[in-house]
Amino acid sequence: MRQFIIFVRKEFFHIFRDVRTMLILLGMPVAQMLLFGFAITTEVRNTKVAVFDPSQSMETREIKERFQASEYFSINEEIHDISRINDVFKYGDIGLVLVFSDNFESDMLHGGEASVQLITDGTEPNQASMITGYATNILSQYQREVSGIDGIPFSIIPEIKMLYNPQAESAYNFVPGVMGMILMLICAMMTSIAIVREKENGTMEILLVSPMKPIYIILAKVTPYFALSVVNLITILLLSVFVLGVPVSGSLTLLFGVSLIFIFLALSLGILISNLVSTQVAAMLASGMGLMMPVMLLSGLMFPIESMPQILQWISAIVPARWYIEAVRKIMIQGVEAQYVMREIFILLFMALLLITLSLKKFKTRLS
Amino acid sequence: MTEEYVIIAENLTKKFGNFTAVDHITFSVRKGEIFGFLGANGAGKTTAMRMLCGLSHPSDGKGIVAGYDILHESEKVKQNIGYMSQKFSLYEDLKVWENLRLYGGIYGMKDKEISIKMDAVLRSIDMQSEKNTMVRDLPLGWKQKLAFTVSIFHNPKIVFLDEPTGGVDPITRRRFWEQIYSAAASGITVFVTTHYMDEAEYCDRVSIMVDGKIKALDSPQELRKKYSASGMDEVFQKLAREATRKGD
Amino acid sequence: MIKFLIEKEFKQIFRNSFIPRMIIMMPLMMMLIFPWAANQEVKNIKLSVVDNDRTTMSGNLVRKVSSSGYFILNSVTGSYTDAMKDIDSGSSDIILEIPADFEKQMMDDKHSTVMISANSVNGTKGTLGSSYLASILNDYSAELRSDMMQNLSISAVQEPRSFSIVPEYKFNPRLDYKVFMVPALMVMLLTMITGFLPALNIVSEKEAGTIEQINVTPASRFQFILAKLIPYWCIGFVILTICMGLAVCVYSIIPVGSLLTIYLFAMIYILVVSGMGLVISNYSDTMQQAMFVMFFFVMILLLMSGLFTPVGSMPDWAQYITILNPLKYFIQVMRLVYLKGSGFFQMIPQFLSLCCFALFFNVWAILSYRKSS
Numbered sequence A: 001m002r003q004f005i006i007f008v009r010k011e012f013f014h015i016f017r018d019v020r021t022m023l024i025l026l027g028m029p030v031a032q033m034l035l036f037g038f039a040i041t042t043e044v045r046n047t048k049v050a051v052f053d054p055s056q057s058m059e060t061r062e063i064k065e066r067f068q069a070s071e072y073f074s075i076n077e078e079i080h081d082i083s084r085i086n087d088v089f090k091y092g093d094i095g096l097v098l099v100f101s102d103n104f105e106s107d108m109l110h111g112g113e114a115s116v117q118l119i120t121d122g123t124e125p126n127q128a129s130m131i132t133g134y135a136t137n138i139l140s141q142y143q144r145e146v147s148g149i150d151g152i153p154f155s156i157i158p159e160i161k162m163l164y165n166p167q168a169e170s171a172y173n174f175v176p177g178v179m180g181m182i183l184m185l186i187c188a189m190m191t192s193i194a195i196v197r198e199k200e201n202g203t204m205e206i207l208l209v210s211p212m213k214p215i216y217i218i219l220a221k222v223t224p225y226f227a228l229s230v231v232n233l234i235t236i237l238l239l240s241v242f243v244l245g246v247p248v249s250g251s252l253t254l255l256f257g258v259s260l261i262f263i264f265l266a267l268s269l270g271i272l273i274s275n276l277v278s279t280q281v282a283a284m285l286a287s288g289m290g291l292m293m294p295v296m297l298l299s300g301l302m303f304p305i306e307s308m309p310q311i312l313q314w315i316s317a318i319v320p321a322r323w324y325i326e327a328v329r330k331i332m333i334q335g336v337e338a339q340y341v342m343r344e345i346f347i348l349l350f351m352a353l354l355l356i357t358l359s360l361k362k363f364k365t366r367l368s
Numbered sequence B: 001m002t003e004e005y006v007i008i009a010e011n012l013t014k015k016f017g018n019f020t021a022v023d024h025i026t027f028s029v030r031k032g033e034i035f036g037f038l039g040a041n042g043a044g045k046t047t048a049m050r051m052l053c054g055l056s057h058p059s060d061g062k063g064i065v066a067g068y069d070i071l072h073e074s075e076k077v078k079q080n081i082g083y084m085s086q087k088f089s090l091y092e093d094l095k096v097w098e099n100l101r102l103y104g105g106i107y108g109m110k111d112k113e114i115s116i117k118m119d120a121v122l123r124s125i126d127m128q129s130e131k132n133t134m135v136r137d138l139p140l141g142w143k144q145k146l147a148f149t150v151s152i153f154h155n156p157k158i159v160f161l162d163e164p165t166g167g168v169d170p171i172t173r174r175r176f177w178e179q180i181y182s183a184a185a186s187g188i189t190v191f192v193t194t195h196y197m198d199e200a201e202y203c204d205r206v207s208i209m210v211d212g213k214i215k216a217l218d219s220p221q222e223l224r225k226k227y228s229a230s231g232m233d234e235v236f237q238k239l240a241r242e243a244t245r246k247g248d
Numbered sequence C: 001m002i003k004f005l006i007e008k009e010f011k012q013i014f015r016n017s018f019i020p021r022m023i024i025m026m027p028l029m030m031m032l033i034f035p036w037a038a039n040q041e042v043k044n045i046k047l048s049v050v051d052n053d054r055t056t057m058s059g060n061l062v063r064k065v066s067s068s069g070y071f072i073l074n075s076v077t078g079s080y081t082d083a084m085k086d087i088d089s090g091s092s093d094i095i096l097e098i099p100a101d102f103e104k105q106m107m108d109d110k111h112s113t114v115m116i117s118a119n120s121v122n123g124t125k126g127t128l129g130s131s132y133l134a135s136i137l138n139d140y141s142a143e144l145r146s147d148m149m150q151n152l153s154i155s156a157v158q159e160p161r162s163f164s165i166v167p168e169y170k171f172n173p174r175l176d177y178k179v180f181m182v183p184a185l186m187v188m189l190l191t192m193i194t195g196f197l198p199a200l201n202i203v204s205e206k207e208a209g210t211i212e213q214i215n216v217t218p219a220s221r222f223q224f225i226l227a228k229l230i231p232y233w234c235i236g237f238v239i240l241t242i243c244m245g246l247a248v249c250v251y252s253i254i255p256v257g258s259l260l261t262i263y264l265f266a267m268i269y270i271l272v273v274s275g276m277g278l279v280i281s282n283y284s285d286t287m288q289q290a291m292f293v294m295f296f297f298v299m300i301l302l303l304m305s306g307l308f309t310p311v312g313s314m315p316d317w318a319q320y321i322t323i324l325n326p327l328k329y330f331i332q333v334m335r336l337v338y339l340k341g342s343g344f345f346q347m348i349p350q351f352l353s354l355c356c357f358a359l360f361f362n363v364w365a366i367l368s369y370r371k372s373s
Helices: A002-017 A019-039 A058-069 A082-091 A104-109 A125-147 A170-201 A203-209 A214-243 A252-276 A280-298 A310-316 A320-334 A338-367 B045-052 B074-079 B096-106 B111-124 B140-152 B170-185 B220-226 B232-240 C002-015 C019-032 C056-066 C080-089 C102-108 C123-152 C177-208 C210-215 C221-251 C259-283 C287-303 C316-324 C326-340 C344-368
Strands: A047-052 A073-078 A094-100 A115-121 A155-163 B005-016 B019-030 B034-039 B060-065 B081-084 B158-162 B189-194 B205-210 B213-218 C045-051 C071-077 C094-098 C111-119 C164-170
Touching: A002 A019, A002 A170, A002 A214, A019 A170, A019 A214, A019 C287, A019 C316, A047 A082, A058 A073, A058 A094, A058 A104, A058 A125, A073 A094, A073 A125, A082 A094, A082 C164, A082 C326, A094 A125, A115 A125, A125 C123, A125 C164, A125 C177, A155 C123, A170 A203, A170 A214, A170 A252, A170 A280, A170 A320, A170 C123, A203 A214, A214 A252, A214 A338, A252 A280, A252 A320, A252 A338, A280 A310, A280 A320, A280 C287, A320 A338, A320 C080, B005 B045, B005 B189, B019 B045, B019 B060, B019 B189, B019 B205, B019 B213, B034 B045, B034 B170, B045 B060, B045 B158, B045 B189, B074 B081, B081 B140, B096 B111, B096 B140, B096 C002, B140 B158, B140 B170, B170 B189, B205 B220, B205 B232, B213 B220, B213 B232, B220 B232, C002 C019, C002 C221, C019 C177, C019 C221, C045 C056, C045 C080, C045 C123, C056 C071, C056 C094, C056 C102, C056 C123, C071 C080, C080 C094, C094 C123, C102 C111, C111 C123, C177 C210, C177 C221, C177 C259, C177 C287, C177 C326, C221 C259, C221 C344, C259 C287, C259 C326, C259 C344, C287 C326, C326 C344
Parallel strands: A047 A073, A047 A094, A115 C164, A155 C111, B034 B189, B034 B205, B081 B158, B158 B189, C045 C071, C045 C094
Antiparallel strands: A094 A115, B005 B019, B005 B060, B205 B213, C094 C111
16 A cells, blocks of 8 residues: 555656646636636627618617617617628628618508518527527517507517526536536546556556556556546636636535546546557547547537437437536536436446446456 | 867856856867767766757857857858767658758758769768668668768768767777768868777877866877876776766 | 758658648548537427417417427426426426416417526527527417408408518528538638647657757758748648538538638638747647647637637627637638638738738747757
């Protein structure tokens, strides 16, 4: 046991000595949390609006004022030449053009064909849909008020409730994703590179002829990364609650439990990769291409899985981070009971066991 | 007088923090001579040589190589010298001829000039058949032979060789020295560091460095006489006994 | 003599077992897989309906919603609690609750209120999901209205004061997410390849020791750096061309603007990222270090570039920071040219910014490269 502690200490020294890498390991979660928490959002804010209003009437002025008053819009310019619409989008950062029909006022009041065209920049489809949605809300609200609720027969009025995240803040969605990504990066990528470096330098051979059991050597290598992951996990949760204001709604114990399973899984994955490759560069590429890409793309971190083609959805099922992120979202944001995340926990446990068996088997065959 | 000396060092010093690697060394090397730079590991030979080649700035003192100041005109110095480092540093993923062509080109040789000279030098070192061999596939002795050839390919005034024969057998070393002799015969001044004392005997003059300082400088014969020793080995033993610095 | 240095870089690149394969494989992967996955489109929303009314009218409403294409009907239950269980277990994303006397209210009061509860952990999905649902409700009530009016043949009813709302999407009328992502993904790929390879390049010469032999030659820092840049420049053009070809073949995405503009901007942009890579390489001691530092910066730059989420949505302080993000400008340019057909003169600010970055990083790369210590 004493030997083991000495080994672990040696591994810690190795990590602490490379200050630059160390800084990145500890700084990465902080930077990512701040970025995802504040900068990476899809919220619609302050969309600049241009207006084409040939009638310049009381009614259109009222509508414009409502847009100006809304938190989503600010009226930026009036255009007088309808043919300039394309230019407005090409030069400026206008997101919406309101085009009132000619004689809007009289048509509206006297049963004519009054219309408001909402022209959005469709470049970014989601932004365009959301902008259109918000603008439609303002217009319908106005319409209902001027015509009285009884004015339009057979209307269904939706009352919308946003569950868990009433402000639709992006941080709620991203925090669990960042946890999955960071833990995967540190546990799997760093562990595999660290072990392969020893192989490359030939120091692994020296360790293997020492009286330590090989399994302890691997455990000693893995321990510092395990510790780092736990530190990062705690950092992320603290940042999430106190800086981003994303609370932990569910059970903290359950959250840590699931996270430990995931860390365990990621470490086994790191060991497995280190068994398969022989150079650091290969380890970097294998973990970069084989781990980071799938985590970024197929884990639901940023892109909803259910929108993907079926085949990618199947592939995403073997990405461990997907199940972890899903479980964390449920526990942390939705605050569900353990029974609702059983499926995710079982899948993660199964994957972890599979990976550790595989990597131990590989390790043994390499020794003999 | 100065035209005769192609390397002049005056109180050349290099400090790394508190550690003085090279401590006020003063010497000069004549045109066309083979100058041996001897010393134990860690004595400061490589550091001194790197300063003379313009790879490292001196902390103090002055050096003139091929008529140019090593501090202010290091790029002009580089135009006139060749260098072979201790660690093999040609491109392993290029072929023999490609390495020669690259370095010839860097020193401003024309395509035609390069291809004519390439055949001549490869013939002289008996490596024509290896012209298309990838450098990583050559044995160590051949690699060193090639590295030396590359370092004098552009016909420099001076060539600096840092432990050129480390790790090869005596016969290969012997052949290597034949190459050095023929380079010297063609007018190239050779500045060579080594810790093989038998190689010191091949030099016109040798200096012996201990703890960053030059302890002795003369022709091998004179040094043997002065220290009443039978060979350079014994001279070195007597001087090195005073060393306090540990080898690396 | 720079010719010889460039020649050497090319030979090394082509002899590498990995780089040439990457130049072909990466664009294929990026163009064939990414646009399908890197997609924030909201569709296949799982819906639970709580139908407290159970009348023909509520039944028709449910049918209308489930046949819209946006929603997959998960369950029709009788209680909100059951529906919430579906949300908790993840088998449902949104709940539509129809009140008990829905049909009666519609017939008597001429209006009724339904409840939409959306799981908004993913804010975009929650917002869009509920607004899709709301617009389907709107359509349904319009249909109902015209049916009823005809049946009752109330032609003489006074038209209410109303106007119609006509949405129109410019540049991307079908709101296809791929059209939005593909041009930007090309930027991402260019950044990864022409950024990471130079970052690993100089430091690998340091590790191999070959840099020492170059440092002792009269080759100047400028020549050395330029010789390193040019191959990546060519690689960048090859990659960009492959990507644009694939975009046409696979997705029929053709730039509205001119190819020349794209190449002109790419020319400057590759210099920016390669220069950045070389700077990092100059300061690194090992390839692993260079890789991590580069990874760290590229990740931040990518996230803040508007690639995945719009720059306009960021808070003001973050928007100020993005002024220093070269990726932002090139992504803007690619989207402008691809979707809106903007010409060179409409993008002078982006051009000047990119030129400044290119100058800055490459001068820095030359200055930070030390031939002697």
